Amino acid sequence: MKIATYNVNGINGRLPVLLRWLSxxxxxxxxxxxxxxxxxxxxxxxLAELGYRAIWQGQKSWNxxxxxxxxGEIHETRRGLPGEAEDTHSRYIEAAVAGILxxxxxxxxxxxxxxxxxxxKLRWFDRLIDHAAGLIESGLPxxxxxxxxxxxxxxxxxxxxRWLDDALFAPEAxxxxxxxxxxxxxxxxxxxxxxxxxxxxxDYFRNAYARNAGLRIDHLLLSPALSDRLVAAGxxxxxxxxxxxxxxxxxxxxxxxx
DNA sequence: ATGACGTGCTGGGCACGA
Numbered sequence: 050m051k052i053a054t055y056n057v058n059g060i061n062g063r064l065p066v067l068l069r070w071l072s073x074x075x076x077x078x079x080x081x082x083x084x085x086x087x088x089x090x091x092x093x094x095x096l097a098e099l100g101y102r103a104i105w106q107g108q109k110s111w112n113x114x115x116x117x118x119x120x121g122e123i124h125e126t127r128r129g130l131p132g133e134a135e136d137t138h139s140r141y142i143e144a145a146v147a148g149i150l151x152x153x154x155x156x157x158x159x160x161x162x163x164x165x166x167x168x169x170k171l172r173w174f175d176r177l178i179d180h181a182a183g184l185i186e187s188g189l190p191x192x193x194x195x196x197x198x199x200x201x202x203x204x205x206x207x208x209x210x211r212w213l214d215d216a217l218f219a220p221e222a223x224x225x226x227x228x229x230x231x232x233x234x235x236x237x238x239x240x241x242x243x244x245x246x247x248x249x250x251x252d253y254f255r256n257a258y259a260r261n262a263g264l265r266i267d268h269l270l271l272s273p274a275l276s277d278r279l280v281a282a283g284x285x286x287x288x289x290x291x292x293x294x295x296x297x298x299x300x301x302x303x304x305x306x307x
Numbered sequence: 308a309t310g311a312c313g314t315g316c317t318g319g320g321c322a323c324g325a
Contacts, residue, residue, distance in 0.1 A: 058324085063314095110314090110315050110322085110323090111322090158323085158325060159325095160324080198325075212325095215325075252312080253312035253324095255312090264325075266325080293313095295313095296312085296313080
C-alpha cells in the first residue's frame with residue numbers, strides 16, 4: 050500500500066502534472082493540498098479516468114484539501130478541525146480508507162511573524178494537536194499527512210540561519226510540531242532516513258531547485274497502531290523539475306499489509 | 308531590506324505563498 054501527500058499549488062493549473070505523476074507513481078491513497086479551486090471546479094472526472102475516487106473541500110482562490118483513493122471507498126469522517134467555528138479556511142479533511150484513518154491537512158503558513166497570521170497558525174496547530182490526541186487514543190491505525198509549513202530541525206532547511214525569524218522555522222512552530230510528535234506519532238520520512246538531507250519544497254525563485262535550496266515541510270505522521278507497517282518513505286523530487294510544476298514535490302510511504 | 312516566481316481572479320494589478 051502506497052500513500053502520498055502532494056501540495057499541488059492549484060489543482061486545475063497543475064492537472065497535467067498531477068495526472069502524469071499519478072500514472073507514474075500509482076499511489077493507492079493521496080492527500081492533496083492547495084487546490085485553489087471552489088468545490089464545483091474540482092477535476093473529478095479526470096481523476097476518475099485514472100481510477101481514483103475523491104473527496105474534497107475546496108475554496109475559491111485559496112487553500113483546499115482532498116483525499117484520493119484507488120484502494121476502495123472513502124468514508125469521510127470529518128472536514129475542518131473542531132475548536133474555532135468562525136474558521137472558514139478549507140484546511141482539513143479526514144476519512145477512513147482501506148482500514149486506515151487518513152487526516153489530510155494544510156497548516157497555515159503564518160507569515161509575517163509576528164502578527165495575526167502567525168497567531169492563527171499557532172491556534173490552528175493547537176487545534177490539530179487537540180484533535181490528534183483523540184486519534185491516537187482511538188488506537189486505530191491513523192496517518193495525518195500534508196503540508197505542515199514547518200521545518201522541524203536545522204537538517205530540514207538549506208540555510209537555517211536565514212530562517213530563524215520566519216513563521217516556518219520559528220521556535221513556537223517547531224515546538225508545536227514536537228508537541229504533536231510527542232503524542233506518539235512517527236515522522237515517516239525522518240524515521241526511515243535519520244541522517245539524510247531531504248527536502249519536499251523548493252522555491253520558484255532564484256533557481257532554488259537546481260541549487261537544491263529546499264525545505265522539508267510536507268510530512269506523513271503515523272500512529273503507533275500503523276507505524277510498525279512502515280516499509281519505506283521517499284520524495285518524488287524529480288516531479289519538481291517538470292514543466293509547469295508545483296513548488297512542492299510528492300512525498301510517499303509504503304506500508305505492508307495490516 | 309527587497310524582490311526574485313507562480314497562481315487565481317479577472318481582465319490590471321493585487322493577495323498570497325514559503
